[in-house]
Amino acid sequence: MTAAFDEMFGAEGQVDGAPRSAYAALDKWMKASPPEFFDARRRQAELFFRRIGITFAVYGEAESHERLIPFDIVPRIISGKEWRRLEQGLIQRAAVLNAFLQDVYGPGECVKAGIIPAGLVYGNSQYRVEMTRIRPPHDIYVHILGADLVRVGEDQFYVLEDNARTPSGVSYMLENREVMMRLFPELFARHRVAPVETYTDSLLATLRSVAPEGSSKDATAVVLTPGPYNSAFYEHSFLADKMGVELVEGSDLFVQDARVFMRTTEGPRRVDVIYRRVDDDFLDPLTFKPDSALGVPGLMAAYEAGAVTVVNAVGAGVADDKAVYTYMPDLVRFYTGKEAILPNVPTWRCRETDALAYVLDHLPELVVKEVNGSGGYGMLVGPTATRSEIEVFAHKLKTDPEGFIAQPTLALSTCPTFTEKGLQPRHVDLRPFVLTGSDQVRVTPGGLTRVALTEGSLVVNSSQGGGTKDTWVLDD
Amino acid sequence: MRIRIDHETRYHYDAPVRGVSQVLRLKPRPHDGQHIVSWRVDVDVDGRLRESEDAFGNRILRLSAEGPLEEITLSVAGEVETQDTAGMLSGQPERLPPEVYTRQTPLTELTPALEAFAGDAVSGVDDRLDQLHALLGAVHQQVVYDTRSTTVATSAIEAFTQGRGVCQDLAHIFIACARHVGAPARYVSGHLARADGVIEQEASHAWAEALVPGLGWVGFDPANGGCPSERHVRVACGFDYLSAAPVRGSRIGGGAERLSVRLVVSPQPMMQNQSAALGPAQLSQAQG
Amino acid sequence: MLSRTADSLYWLARYVERADFLARILDAAMRMASLPAGDGADGAEWDSAIAISDQREAFVAAYGAADEQSVRRFLAFDHANPSSIRSCLSNARNNARAVRTALTSEVWEAVNDAWNQFNLMDEKGMDMQAFARFIEWTKAAARSFDGAVHRTQLRNDGYAFLRLGAAIERADNTARILDVKYHMLLPASEPVGGGLDYFQWSTILREVSAHTAYRWVYRESIKPWLVADLLILNRQMPRSLASCSADITGQLDQLGQAYGRRGAAQRAATATLGRLTSLRIEQIFQSGLHEFVTAFIDENARLSNVIAEQYLM
Structure with a gap:
């Protein structure tokens, strides 16, 4: 594998080289500060997070320590010019995902035109047939999109994955910024960093804008959580708190006359918008899993009656399926008549015979992913895999080719990161968040930068030893 | 054949429930082999009953009633006129693209053993219809009809492993295999006027339909080893038992639930003495 | 406010109050028991403690006769007794956790600390004196909760x-x-x-x-x-x-x-x-x-x- 593009030092990535312009001020400042200074701030950062982490620990019980996701104090910086292009690409992506969902739950034009195989869409377990009878208010399906981007060169960003169900991680984006501003106020004085703190206001505005027709201007929105034992509960309560809306569990809601209410001390109160952090399968025991206690019986009937907005829409998962992903460039062309501003990573669909043959021949060079896997599990990273791991995967591929896609092993960009060995380049990705309301599309400048802390590792998932960084978009 | 159906489902709660909501798939649609002469669904509690349709095109009733309730009785009384169509279904609106019926669900997933069973059954058979008949025979032969070994929540895998089950289990196994060999397949719930003259039944009937190029949807009744005939009254369809279930409900409070079913399926004009029969527990869960 | 939130707050306070009450019953029974026979102790003090806690049936089923060891165990530490100090503190904390954002950090910490400290206690190695300290600790934990509520909520x-x-x-x-x-x-x-x-x-x-x-x-x-x-x-x-x-x-x-x-x-x-x-x-x-x-x-x-x-x- 060739040397990766470094976010700070560019293609010739040298820690002591000349920085790219967005990083110039940071570089100068870092070189002027003694190493002890950074050690002290790193300890301080850890304290801050441990304190926030106490909040994590509250919910995480005994395994609280595992839940503290490592934080690196070197920010990942994106220039204003770079961001504007990313922003356009993200807006296009979100629009196409919405158009796709509206289409496949409606006329199915993309299938009829032969853009994407019918079986892949309709046979998908994430395709919710109930949605063929439901038109979500304002025709928006993916109100909140988290797109995972990777970079391999100066102008080369790829979309690695779309998260159109309930993308998580936005609380880290906000907490990371908060901690950085406390630790390095002087750095923020030297840079014009676009604020991310507006995210929760934007989210609330988005939720209210998609309330069903006829709701009042300050429609009642709630965050629906599976409860304190869910691993992302901290984020659920964080978002509800910052938006000033109720954090509800399924049992707090009930449906009457096809309308949704929450049980309050002042009697039933009508709910217009549900930002649900509960999977489709658990949302309504009368429609989906019958033994789910996390959902609201009759919710789908209220949804069908147009009396409530579910965010993201039920059935949005068919759009972020890894097999559907491979058709995104074609879908962008189909719905917009233009090329995708943010390209896909080239992908072999193992369901196609030729592609499968190629993949089986080149396993040591490729990354193979399960179509329905997530969190970095069920994945083969060819170049770092052992011979027996490769053999196991070859067997899996032959028995279930439809279950896998393969991609070249990308040289993900790196960003300087404090490690045991001092400042070292580590691979990063970026998950920005796109909010689609009925009034406008809001892209928070920044996102969650995840960093693979292990030397050479390309897996940034927190469950696999990944950490996070603050992400700066410069107002330049 | 003219068939009369009297179907009473009674839920009794040990402690009064605060509220109940249910989705009832108890009303059939007409099709070319089935004319609905009359059909009534009655509920003996005060509540809201809204008629609607689900994604599969089934007629549904949404019931919601507030408690305290100790008992709910759902009564169905209907009469249909049927004709033998050699199992072929026509004159019925198809709301969904057939590809949706290619997915497996948790109730129809397969093990390698079940896959091998399906593979063996169709090996050497090329024609889709012949394959499905081969599967029908294989399932009918392999799995013993037994009302005591399974429940409404039993999966195809479990029933296949035991080698025993009721019409629901046989339908699931057939559907799992049919999808595995590439045929879109779905679950059908309904009633059967038995050929042996017995009219009091313990539970309603279930079978499967699979899509055959050129013919459309064709019924297969693995419990009886043949295609549905004029003795079959088709009520609802779905991916599996869960999505076609006659009653799905949830309730708030109420402790344990007891269910009794009285079902009489009688070819007309013969009239016979009707008496109560107890059936197995049906799908229902508590909430709160 | 959500009914569930109100419910959790209501029960949080009830459980803390009950833990305090159980400590008081045990305290009084211990003092009675420590008196020389005939000078106050009539052997019924442990029985009476169980009677006041309104758990006689459950107690008799699990332990039979009431004496110091069994009553201490039952009212203070028993997992199976839904009204033991342990159960009360655990339930209080679960309720508090469910409504974490409706509580000030002082109130939350009072409940959470109480539960965490309780778990560090060694019931088996507790002699009379240590148990007396435990009783005082329980009452102090309840006061700390009340104080935090009073001062910060x-x-x-x-x-x-x-x-x-x-x-x-x-x-x-x-x-x-x-x-x-x-x-x-x-x-x-x-x-x-x-x-x-x-x-x-x-x-x-x-x-x-x-x-x-x-x-x-x-x-x-x-x-x-x-x-x-x-x-x-x-x-x-x-x-x-x-x-x-x-x-x-x-x-x-x-x-x-x-x-x-x-x-x-x-x-x-x-x-x-x-x-x-x-x-x-x-x-x-x-x-x-x-x-x-x-x-x-x-x-x-x-x-x-x-x-x-x-x-x-």
Whole structure:
């Protein structure tokens, strides 16, 4: 594998080289500060997070320590010019995902035109047939999109994955910024960093804008959580708190006359918008899993009656399926008549015979992913895999080719990161968040930068030893 | 054949429930082999009953009633006129693209053993219809009809492993295999006027339909080893038992639930003495 | 506010209050047991502790006879007893965690620390002295919670539900002491003055932290009907039924005002308070102390149900 593009030092990535312009001020400042200074701030950062982490620990019980996701104090910086292009690409992506969902739950034009195989869409377990009878208010399906981007060169960003169900991680984006501003106020004085703190206001505005027709201007929105034992509960309560809306569990809601209410001390109160952090399968025991206690019986009937907005829409998962992903460039062309501003990573669909043959021949060079896997599990990273791991995967591929896609092993960009060995380049990705309301599309400048802390590792998932960084978009 | 159906489902709660909501798939649609002469669904509690349709095109009733309730009785009384169509279904609106019926669900997933069973059954058979008949025979032969070994929540895998089950289990196994060999397949719930003259039944009937190029949807009744005939009254369809279930409900409070079913399926004009029969527990869960 | 949130706040406070009460019962029983036989201890103190906790059946099923070891274990540490100090602290914490954002960090920490510290305690290695320290620790934990609520919680509806839970539980607790010891309060019983009686009285007063209060209020030697008056009707005494009832009524009035709607809970609470205000202790004795207390316990439980129906579900 060739040397990766470094976010700070560019293609010739040298820690002591000349920085790219967005990083110039940071570089100068870092070189002027003694190493002890950074050690002290790193300890301080850890304290801050441990304190926030106490909040994590509250919910995480005994395994609280595992839940503290490592934080690196070197920010990942994106220039204003770079961001504007990313922003356009993200807006296009979100629009196409919405158009796709509206289409496949409606006329199915993309299938009829032969853009994407019918079986892949309709046979998908994430395709919710109930949605063929439901038109979500304002025709928006993916109100909140988290797109995972990777970079391999100066102008080369790829979309690695779309998260159109309930993308998580936005609380880290906000907490990371908060901690950085406390630790390095002087750095923020030297840079014009676009604020991310507006995210929760934007989210609330988005939720209210998609309330069903006829709701009042300050429609009642709630965050629906599976409860304190869910691993992302901290984020659920964080978002509800910052938006000033109720954090509800399924049992707090009930449906009457096809309308949704929450049980309050002042009697039933009508709910217009549900930002649900509960999977489709658990949302309504009368429609989906019958033994789910996390959902609201009759919710789908209220949804069908147009009396409530579910965010993201039920059935949005068919759009972020890894097999559907491979058709995104074609879908962008189909719905917009233009090329995708943010390209896909080239992908072999193992369901196609030729592609499968190629993949089986080149396993040591490729990354193979399960179509329905997530969190970095069920994945083969060819170049770092052992011979027996490769053999196991070859067997899996032959028995279930439809279950896998393969991609070249990308040289993900790196960003300087404090490690045991001092400042070292580590691979990063970026998950920005796109909010689609009925009034406008809001892209928070920044996102969650995840960093693979292990030397050479390309897996940034927190469950696999990944950490996070603050992400700066410069107002330049 | 003219068939009369009297179907009473009674839920009794040990402690009064605060509220109940249910989705009832108890009303059939007409099709070319089935004319609905009359059909009534009655509920003996005060509540809201809204008629609607689900994604599969089934007629549904949404019931919601507030408690305290100790008992709910759902009564169905209907009469249909049927004709033998050699199992072929026509004159019925198809709301969904057939590809949706290619997915497996948790109730129809397969093990390698079940896959091998399906593979063996169709090996050497090329024609889709012949394959499905081969599967029908294989399932009918392999799995013993037994009302005591399974429940409404039993999966195809479990029933296949035991080698025993009721019409629901046989339908699931057939559907799992049919999808595995590439045929879109779905679950059908309904009633059967038995050929042996017995009219009091313990539970309603279930079978499967699979899509055959050129013919459309064709019924297969693995419990009886043949295609549905004029003795079959088709009520609802779905991916599996869960999505076609006659009653799905949830309730708030109420402790344990007891269910009794009285079902009489009688070819007309013969009239016979009707008496109560107890059936197995049906799908229902508590909430709160 | 969400009914579930209010419910959790209500039960959080109830469980903390109950933990404190259990500590008091154990404290009193220990003091009785430590006296030389014939000088106060009659061997029934452990039995009586179980009776007051209202868990006799469960206790007998699990342990048989009541003695120091079994009662300590059952009331303080037993997982299986839903009303042990352990269960109360654990339930309090679970309720607090469910409504973490409705609590100040001080209140949360008071509950969370109590539970964490409880878990560090070594029940097996606890001698008499260590157990006495544990009792004091439990009471201190409850005070720390009360203090944090008093000093930091916003005075909104959430605060009212915390106070309601505490007051309902406290009224129940005081009534239960009276219910078990009522025969001692009857004027017809043995003339006051013997050593045994003196310690029995002390025990009752100690269970409700009223030893000094009694003398302040009545400036008399201990008289049974005055003890009853103190625990039932005296509004200065924070654990008396009348005080608790006034507190409950006050909090419900606040809620009625904040929500612009009064209901069955307000009516029931006001009725109880009215009765307690107009009654005199002589009347209570005339119509039967036991009957009065039993009726109060039922009324208080009904009030709790009415509050639940009106606000908590």
